[in-house]
């Protein structure tokens with residue numbers, strides 16, 4: 001990897017293709033497969049978990065072949081989600097590190113929320129809200145796999161007392177509710193900024209999208225391209 005590729009906002013695989021429109025590779029195929037498998041496992045986990053959470057939601061067990069199968073499948077989905085998120089974590093943790101821009105972005109949050117993104121500081125590959133979602137997803141998944149193992153009686157039943165299991169199940173359920181809310185925010189954000197779904201579905205975005213939402217990232221990509229020998233910066 002060259003010096004230029006070490007710019008802080010650029011992730012492996014990111015690349016800018018000059019043209020009309022400018023097209024930018026944002027997610028590799030591997031990253032997208034990793035993301036969608038993780039996302040699918042979370043949706044199935046939420047459905048199977050809710051089915052076990054309250055009798056009024058027991059009907060959801062029909063999706064998994066009945067109560068016993070739901071109970072058996074749910075922890076394995078949790079393992080799958082954990083492994084999937086570890087993959088996403090190692091791909092993206094660096095570009096989710098806090099930078100001074102995040103502080104100034106947060107200070108102008110009201111502009112963002114009232115639809116005046118043009119008044120916000122220039123943003124790198126992710127904005128403060130996306131980074132917060134990223135770290136909180138990781139934190140909650142960690143707590144949920146930890147507490148999940150404590151209550152996975154089939155394999156770890158003898159490792160903890162009934163009292164410990166009760167506490168674990170309480171924390172597990174509370175974190176699940178927060179996690180579902182975090183994912184709703186994540187999906188809302190993805191749908192709200194037009195063109196963002198294309199990033200995760202097709203792997204690429206337009207220069208216009210990057211200019212509007214992640215201008216610092218776009219500038220670094222253009223500079224990187226110039227450093228690597230192209231004569232066409234993005235602006």
Ligand code: HEM
Nearest residue numbers: 038039042088092126130131134137187190196197199200
């Ligand atoms: C279920 C529906 C979901 C949809 C529609 C969705 C959509 C998206 C989209 C469009 C992006 C690209 C955002 C951008 O490039 O600015 C993204 C990024 C990402 N998503 Fe999802 N997602 C979903 C679920 C999940 C779940 C369940 C997880 C993890 C538990 C997850 C983890 C991530 C991560 C880690 C990124 C990279 C962003 C970052 O590193 O900050 N997503 N998602």
